[in-house]
Amino acid sequence: LNLPPGRFGWPIIGESLEFLRSQLEGSPEKFIKDRMTKYNSPVFKTSVLGEPMVILCGPVGNKFLFSNEGKKVVLWWPSSVHKLIGRSLITKARDEARSDKKLLMSFFNPEALMRSVGVIDEMTKDHLRTHWEGKDQLEAYSTLKRHTFELACRLFMSITDPQLVSRLAEHFHVFLRESLPSPSMKELRVLVKQRQTELERKTASPLQDVMSHLIANEEENGKLMPEVEIINNMLNLLFAGHDTSSSTLMLIIKYLSELPHVLEKVIAEQREITASKARGELLQWEDLQKMRYSWNVISEVMRMSAPIYGSFREALVDFTYEGYTIPKGWKLHWSACATHTDPTYYPRTLTFDESRFEGSGPAPYSFVPFGGGPRMCLGLEFARVELLVFLHNLVEGFHWSLVDPDEKISYDPMPIPVKGLAIRLRPRDS
């Protein structure tokens, strides 16, 4: 077999230590770039996470993996994720995944999300009022996590009781850290049962949230989703949908504190939107469409520090890529971080330049913070709303500066500030 260049490293652990080290040091792309240079090749083999793995670098590799989903490759997660989350969208493949995703997408598409913008704005204002206002200093990362978790609980499951939110957050933390079955499964089971009864009695609406949506609507096979899969999918959404957003918000705060000229333009754009609204009026979908500059800034933040460094696929058959054979069963990795720091597509890679996103923006498959193809992020539009609404309220309300401008960001597996990103705060009006 003409296998790609590369080495498997140590028995069992392979090159996992180097792979993880470059993440913990805050540059997951380093592992990949070092090897691309060493082998002078945009594809190489290695062994990480206990598997033989081929890494496909750059837009060509991304396009290949995204457009061959279900044909030559299929989404792959380590077995620990399967054990934790069970049968649900992210652990299913092909037609089964398509059916789950179609059902979920009808809640997460732009038309459906329009209804949520006001609620997200209200909750964001409430969060800032409760946790930020009146403080001189705070640890931003933990409050952002709390905020995105609260949003997920409210919008996916209509949970507003702060004690229940705190309990679920605590359970969820243990679930992710210790890889233990979560007591939140039990809590979610009770909630799903309760909601089934409310829907039967018509005291809850099928449009109310994702939970109602999954209980009340049939899948492609004409059957209702089994209860256990509804619970797994709720866990799945919490898993995929709150740390990603809080990490991105943290990065936005960090980058903007270092870029006063960019922040000034963001403030100007957001002020114009506020000026066009009645006092106290909440943001609406149309307002978000006017936040073009702010979205370019957020995109550049995600280019420079991708919230998800990439993910994995498995070869369904033996196939050839760039003249090399990739054997069936081998795992494959696409890397957002390596793609986003490729100087061919992003000259002056280390310079923050939001104008890269003006006009037609980056070349196809070269900007992939949300992945691509059939397994592209389900929550992209939801995340866009969360991020823009938060940025709007943040710059309208506060001046901030970093307590430690040199604080490192480590990937574990998402970007995390090693000391929690302490910031000094002042009200914007002062």
Ligand code: HEM
């Ligand atoms: C800035 C925030 C976010 C980023 C950067 C992000 C990134 C990603 C990426 C890269 C993938 C694709 C993984 C792959 O190809 O294997 C993905 C998948 C997914 N995301 Fe997000 N995500 C974000 C927010 C969210 C939110 C808020 C939700 C929930 C509403 C969500 C739900 C999902 C789900 C369910 C999948 C799996 C889709 C599938 O397997 O077909 N994400 N996300």
